[in-house]
Amino acid sequence: MIGEKVQRVEDERLLRGQGRYVDDLVPGALEVAVLRSPHAHARIVELDLDPVLDVEGVVAVYTYDDLSGPMAEPLPLLIPHPALTQGRTQYALAKDEVNYVGEAVAFVVAESRYVAEDALALIRVTYEVLPPVVGVDAARRADRLVHDDVPGNVAARMEQSVGDAAAAIEAAPHRLSLDLTVERSASMPMEGRGTVARWDPDTKRLHVWSSTQTSTGLRAAVAAKLGLDLVQVDVITPDVGGGFGVKIMHPWPEELLVPMAAMALGRPVKFTEDRREHFISSAHERGQVQHVDVGFDDEGRLLGLSVQFWHDNGAYTPYGLIVPIITSTQLLGPYKPRAYSVVFESLYTNTVIVTPYRGAGRPQGVYAMERTMDAIAAYLGKDRTEVRATNFIQPDEFPYDQGLTFQDGRPLIYDSGDYPASLEKLKALVGWDEFESFRQEARASGRRVGIGLACYVEGTGVGPYEGAHIHVETSGKVKVAIGLTSQGQGHQTAFAQVVADELGVPFEDVEVTTGDTRRMPYAVGTFASRAAVMSGSAVALAARQTRAKALRIAAEALEVSEEDLEIVDGQVQVKGAPATKVALGTIAVLSNPLRYAFDEASKLATQFTVGDTSKPPIADDEEPGLEGKDFYSPERSTFASGMHAVIVETDPDTCEIKVLKYAVVHDCGNLINPLIVEGQIHGGVAQGIGGALYERMAYDEHGQLQNASFMDFLMPYSTEMPATIDIDHLETPSPLNPLGLKGAGEAGVIPSAAVFASAIEDAEGFPIHAMPISPSELYDLRLQHGHEEPS
Amino acid sequence: MTEPLHDVRLSVNGVVHQVAVPARRLLSDALRHDLRLTGTHVGCEHGVCGSCTVLVDGRPMRSCLMLAVSASDYEITTVEGLADEDGSLGPVQQAFKECHGLQCGFCTPGFLTTITAGLEENPSPTAEEAREMIAGNLCRCTGYQNIVASVLRAAELKAPQP
Ligand code: FES
Ligand code: FES
Numbered sequence: 001m002i003g004e005k006v007q008r009v010e011d012e013r014l015l016r017g018q019g020r021y022v023d024d025l026v027p028g029a030l031e032v033a034v035l036r037s038p039h040a041h042a043r044i045v046e047l048d049l050d051p052v053l054d055v056e057g058v059v060a061v062y063t064y065d066d067l068s069g070p071m072a073e074p075l076p077l078l079i080p081h082p083a084l085t086q087g088r089t090q091y092a093l094a095k096d097e098v099n100y101v102g103e104a105v106a107f108v109v110a111e112s113r114y115v116a117e118d119a120l121a122l123i124r125v126t127y128e129v130l131p132p133v134v135g136v137d138a139a140r141r142a143d144r145l146v147h148d149d150v151p152g153n154v155a156a157r158m159e160q161s162v163g164d165a166a167a168a169i170e171a172a173p174h175r176l177s178l179d180l181t182v183e184r185s186a187s188m189p190m191e192g193r194g195t196v197a198r199w200d201p202d203t204k205r206l207h208v209w210s211s212t213q214t215s216t217g218l219r220a221a222v223a224a225k226l227g228l229d230l231v232q233v234d235v236i237t238p239d240v241g242g243g244f245g246v247k248i249m250h251p252w253p254e255e256l257l258v259p260m261a262a263m264a265l266g267r268p269v270k271f272t273e274d275r276r277e278h279f280i281s282s283a284h285e286r287g288q289v290q291h292v293d294v295g296f297d298d299e300g301r302l303l304g305l306s307v308q309f310w311h312d313n314g315a316y317t318p319y320g321l322i323v324p325i326i327t328s329t330q331l332l333g334p335y336k337p338r339a340y341s342v343v344f345e346s347l348y349t350n351t352v353i354v355t356p357y358r359g360a361g362r363p364q365g366v367y368a369m370e371r372t373m374d375a376i377a378a379y380l381g382k383d384r385t386e387v388r389a390t391n392f393i394q395p396d397e398f399p400y401d402q403g404l405t406f407q408d409g410r411p412l413i414y415d416s417g418d419y420p421a422s423l424e425k426l427k428a429l430v431g432w433d434e435f436e437s438f439r440q441e442a443r444a445s446g447r448r449v450g451i452g453l454a455c456y457v458e459g460t461g462v463g464p465y466e467g468a469h470i471h472v473e474t475s476g477k478v479k480v481a482i483g484l485t486s487q488g489q490g491h492q493t494a495f496a497q498v499v500a501d502e503l504g505v506p507f508e509d510v511e512v513t514t515g516d517t518r519r520m521p522y523a524v525g526t527f528a529s530r531a532a533v534m535s536g537s538a539v540a541l542a543a544r545q546t547r548a549k550a551l552r553i554a555a556e557a558l559e560v561s562e563e564d565l566e567i568v569d570g571q572v573q574v575k576g577a578p579a580t581k582v583a584l585g586t587i588a589v590l591s592n593p594l595r596y597a598f599d600e601a602s603k604l605a606t607q608f609t610v611g612d613t614s615k616p617p618i619a620d621d622e623e624p625g626l627e628g629k630d631f632y633s634p635e636r637s638t639f640a641s642g643m644h645a646v647i648v649e650t651d652p653d654t655c656e657i658k659v660l661k662y663a664v665v666h667d668c669g670n671l672i673n674p675l676i677v678e679g680q681i682h683g684g685v686a687q688g689i690g691g692a693l694y695e696r697m698a699y700d701e702h703g704q705l706q707n708a709s710f711m712d713f714l715m716p717y718s719t720e721m722p723a724t725i726d727i728d729h730l731e732t733p734s735p736l737n738p739l740g741l742k743g744a745g746e747a748g749v750i751p752s753a754a755v756f757a758s759a760i761e762d763a764e765g766f767p768i769h770a771m772p773i774s775p776s777e778l779y780d781l782r783l784q785h786g787h788e789e790p791s
Numbered sequence: 792m793t794e795p796l797h798d799v800r801l802s803v804n805g806v807v808h809q810v811a812v813p814a815r816r817l818l819s820d821a822l823r824h825d826l827r828l829t830g831t832h833v834g835c836e837h838g839v840c841g842s843c844t845v846l847v848d849g850r851p852m853r854s855c856l857m858l859a860v861s862a863s864d865y866e867i868t869t870v871e872g873l874a875d876e877d878g879s880l881g882p883v884q885q886a887f888k889e890c891h892g893l894q895c896g897f898c899t900p901g902f903l904t905t906i907t908a909g910l911e912e913n914p915s916p917t918a919e920e921a922r923e924m925i926a927g928n929l930c931r932c933t934g935y936q937n938i939v940a941s942v943l944r945a946a947e948l949k950a951p952q953p
């Protein structure tokens with residue numbers, strides 16, 4: 001079944017309205033509303049809760065002063081890094097100072113969200129407003145500071161290099177410099193964040209359901225912060241309405257405050273974020289300012305590349321330097337820079353925190369590199385595909401060591417790929433060579449069109465590990481548990497396909513549970529395009545174990561050797577003599593020697609029926625039950641790659657930018673389910689189109705987010721999408737994992753800013769250095785470049 | 792102050808319910824939390840995303856923009872009411888399943904109701920009309936390609952068999 005377009009098993013439930021998302025759970029729970037800072041930068045002078053305390057239906061109000069123990073400490077800095085010398089994290093509820101509009105100040109628990117929101121309006125806070133730092137330029141000017149004790153607003157400065165880029169550029173026959181910017185956007189899943197918790201005083205256990213990308217991470221955080229043993233906390237991730245990165249950061253203040261309140265009040269408590277809250281208190285990404293110096297030869301071959309960039313990390317750095325490290329390393333894409341140096345500063349601003357959003361720093365890196373490639377081609381008067389091809393790592397050069405350290409702390413070594421083949425496919429798919437004649441035709445009828453392309457390499461499947469547990473019921477049904485969560489990627493389907501193949505059972509008999517720490521307490525999470533690679537591999541390994549055990553038991557029962565057995569359709573049978581067989585369910589019965597007969601099936605395994613009386617019922621190195629459990633922990637990431645091309649039409653008068661054709665060539669190794677992979681690409685491309693043409697976080701100089709609603713933050717509707725997205729796959733298997741997989745979740749969005757800049761530049765004939773680009777910005781650019789104002 | 796409650800009759804998916812709700816209770820909240828029909832989802836509460844779309848006398852309405860107290864005179868259909876009478880998936884649901892028209896499924900109930908109404912009005916849409924039919928609903932997962940395909944497939948499934 002691996003490799004087949006299997007329809008998803010999740011769908012039936014979701015289509016009937018029987019999905020279970022966090023807000024659908026635990027009816028009758030108390031409901032929360034959070035008082036959030038209205039100022040980007042202010043000191044809290046006084047907090048007056050008196051007017052709230054008597055409001056009917058209000059059960060509790062918490063501020064910083066009500067927190068104690070670890071809860072009163074700053075939230076954890078999840079991913080420390082030696083270069084992050086000035087890491088800062090917020091408190092679960094603001095202590096003395098607020099650093100962005102939306103920071104949590106007070107937490108009201110009431111009989112309903114309506115009442116809780118009424119109560120918020122009654123809390124009186126006196127703020128001393130401080131001057132805010134908004135945007136990278138203001139952060140670099142540093143005439144104001146976000147954190148008094150962080151000089152220059154610099155959280156971290158990090159440098160990496162291979163060779164002497166400065167000298168190589170200096171000595172190169174040709175040199176160019178580019179100044180580039182990318183603005184902020186955000187994941188913006190349709191379901192916001194949400195958490196519900198119930199404390200069971202009888203068993204002293206805490207049950208937490210959260211819309212998270214990592215149940216195990218949240219579990220560890222809740223236990224640590226609330227002073228519980230890990231085994232007292234169960235975290236279950238139910239259906240999640242999209243994540244795209246924003247739900248990975250843990251713990252969010254509410255994810256701790258909700259269980260804390262549930263324990264204190266002895267009643268279930270629920271937090272469901274609304275859309276405005278999501279805009280102003282959940283993470284953003286993408287904002288960077290970049291400067292590139294490049295030296296190259298007559299062919300456009302890179303001789304030296306030096307990149308500096310300034311990364312807006314928002315008010316705090318809970319997720320460390322992951323995003324800028326990814327930008328600085330994945331920038332290199334499929335190319336050999338020969339000599340490379342990169343230095344970035346991660347800067348504080350009085351805005352919402354920045355943590356990974358699908359692509360996680362790669363879109364910015366690809367943008368810097370691909371703008372550079374286009375600039376070189378324009379300078380030399382060469383075809384843009386030729387300049388790229390000149391710089392590609394060749395298929396016989398793998399594994400290819402870029403000589404840098406990747407986001408997982410491991411060497412940046414590409415495992416496999418075929419970039420020249422990808423480019424050929426892309427050119428054919430988009431009609432690269434035929435485009436000039438199309439342009440002439442279009443021009444003849446007064447239309448303006450342009451074509452662009454962009455290439456990327458994506459490190460996927462980062463460690464440290466994932467695991468899987470497989471249990472075969474005596475009915476023959478197969479129950480699989482993986483620890484990472486699902487936000488719509490179809491994990492229940494894809495991993496059932498893997499088990500069906502590896503174990504030899506009908507697909508319909510396999511049921512996969514995700515993100516429930518009761519079933520699989522060791523896991524990392526769903527991010528960085530790692531689920532298929534990590535859990536897929538772990539599931540395969542666990543299935544192989546289960547299979548081996550089934551064969552051992554069956555060999556004994558059928559008195560044949562294991563090598564002569566195979567498992568087909570849930571039956572262990574003798575190769576070549578399939579009539580001699582035993583059902584997997586029966587093996588499950590035999591695997592568990594019993595004293596009692598619970599039902600007809602288990603009679604077979606009771607003590608007077610089964611077993612060699614000269615041996616212990618369970619051999620020394622065996623365990624009861626037909627089960628398998630294994631973990632997959634790769635030495636390093638596996639590198640997927642791809643190339644996108646787009647043909648755009650820009651309106652000569654209105655500057656409207658229309659997508660005429662979008663083409664994707666994608667190499668994520670072997671595919672488990674092409675239907676799901678293509679869906680991931682579609683969704684990524686849509687987010688990419690949004691990010692390139694429509695979406696931005698419009699902060700004003702006071703740090704107020706001016707477009708914090710779906711009215712004003714423009715995400716693509718169906719009408720903004722091209723009629724088709726043409727996809728071609730190349731499958732270069734990864735040598736690093738048992739199924740030859742590479743990740744696919746983020747790919748669709750990675751090259752979008754770059755590919756649109758390339759195409760719009762081609763249509764307009766002047767360089768594009770800032771993305772996203774709106775019609776009015778294009779209009780201004782036309783004026784700057786001396787186009788006639790339309791009459 | 793105790794909030795005054797109003798008795799409201801809500802007829803949903805052919806079943807009549809009596810609920811007592813404050814005047815400000817949104818229809819979306821009444822459906823989800825008072826009637827426990829949690830298939831209707833809330834993505835923005837300001838009328839833009841379409842996740843909360845239900846059918847009111849057959850016409851698509853954003854239940855986050857309607858108060859429960861104003862809904863008593865109507866027949867409301869939610870996603871839970873879209874299955875065929877024999878319990879199998881309705882044509883729009885079936886089409887979504889076949890065409891991989893959903894990923895996380897959060898926006899999906901709003902699309903299913905919108906398309907159900909859309910196909911009543913235009914039983915055989917072109918691809919362009921299918922795209923227009925769903926142009927008021929946001930989905931962050933699918934890029935809409937497979938939702939457009941689902942609209943066309945649903946039209947096929949609904950068409951009277953020759
Ligand atoms: S929730 Fe009603 S339109 Fe978004
Ligand atoms: S399927 Fe996730 S928002 Fe549409």
